[in-house]
Amino acid sequence: MTTAAIIVAAGRGQRAGGGVPKQWRALGGQRVADWTIDRFKGLVDHIVLVLAEDDTSAWKEFSATDLILAPGGSDRAGSVHSGLRALEAHSVEKVLIHDVARPCVSARVIQDVLAALDAHSAAAPGLAVTDALWTGDGSVVTGTQDRSALYAAQTPQGFHYGAITTAHASHPGGAADDVEVARAAGIDVAIVPGDADNLKITRPEDFERAERIMGMNMDVRLGNGYDVHRFGDGDHVILCGVKVPHKRGLQGHSDADVGMHAVTDAIYGALARGDIGQHFPPSDPQWKGAASDIFLRHAVELAGQLGYAISNVDCTLVCEYPKIGPHADAMRAEMAQIMGLRTDQVSVKATTSERLGFTGRSEGIASLATACLVKS
Secondary structure, three states: OOEEEEEEEOOOOOOOOOOOOHHHOEEOOEEHHHHHHHHHEOOEOEEEEEEOOOOHHHHHHHHOOOOEEEEOOOOHHHHHHHHHHOOHHHOOOEEEEEEOOOOOOOHHHHHHHHHHOOOOOEEEEEEEOOOOEEEEOOOOEEEEEOOOOOEEEOOOEEEEHHHHHHHHHHOOOOOOOHHHHHHHOOOOOEEEEOOOOOOOOOOOHHHHHHHHHHHHHOEEEEEEEEEEEEEEOOOEEEEOOEEEEOOOEEOOOOOOOHHHHHHHHHHHHHHOOOOHHHHOOOOOHHHOOOOOHHHHHHHHHHHHHOOOEEEEEEEEEEOOOOOOHHHHHHHHHHHHHHHOOOHHHEEEEEEOOOOOHHHHOOOEEEEEEEEEEEEO
16 A cells, blocks of 8 residues: 655744744754654655745755655644645555654554554554543642543554545544544544654653653664675676666676675664575575565565664775766665665765776676664
8 A cells, every 4th residue: 555644844833942843953963853754764655744834944955855745734734634635646545644743753653553554444543541630720639530541642643545635624623633533524543552752842851851762762783785796798787776888797696786785785784684695595596587676675674674764875886897986876866766765875886996806807896885774
């Protein structure tokens, strides 16, 4: 199913302090919005960012990305409805709606909500209320409130696209969240387990708590990959997914994409899950001549299943010929597309070995790669 996430970032409230809307305040080296957007990359097919119409700097910045932009409405419901309309041409079946002020949402929560939509029309994360609840007049307790069957609502809240779009179109407005909109339209909403760390930044002290959460839970992995293929007959080579004309080809059991193989092994290495040969044995004839993006996609999917996001990859091709420079941007774009990353997260560069060794004698091409994976 085609999936999308709508990140609502049109709010102008400044209760969190800092003199600017909280989504643009710094948090652990990035802005809140940047963290939140990154959480969904690689987990959904499309990301819609809903921005205030007068937030000209944000419109200019994000227009240069692959995000879908939509103008905010007069309230949250209007902003969500705008984000839904922005997806009309993309044949989306599952849509997640998320508050930009929840930058600590985990891959587990996102994936659980998406999975619940296979069996339900709508699903949302919630935390059972465990604290005693009081009523009060602001300074004095006036009573207690039964907490049984009460849940604290979180986002992302997930829906079948057509159903929630229709629900928003007919809702009079003023809903606290999209679950309220869905229930008003008669849509049952399943509860999936929330996460205590999935806080919504509201007050100044929430920034400190968010930084603690990110610091405590962050697991950073580095992996290295190395591969070599010799030259043989042919009129081109495949490097990082790009066909490059050359007087010789590379020999290998698959398509001999030495760059993509090194990156794939770097990801497997960061996960401590072996190498390509363990997952796709060369003794198995089904992989004879296979396109190497099959291997890379598998490594990326495995990382996601284990809760890791790929922060960046760096690939170095070692050869005298062909010249890599004219093709490097195309290689970066192809690798980024396969891995669900931005091009600025993918580095492809080349060097020679000063005519030393087998690469210096133009007997083949070597590649080295490093991948950084982050789990939080």
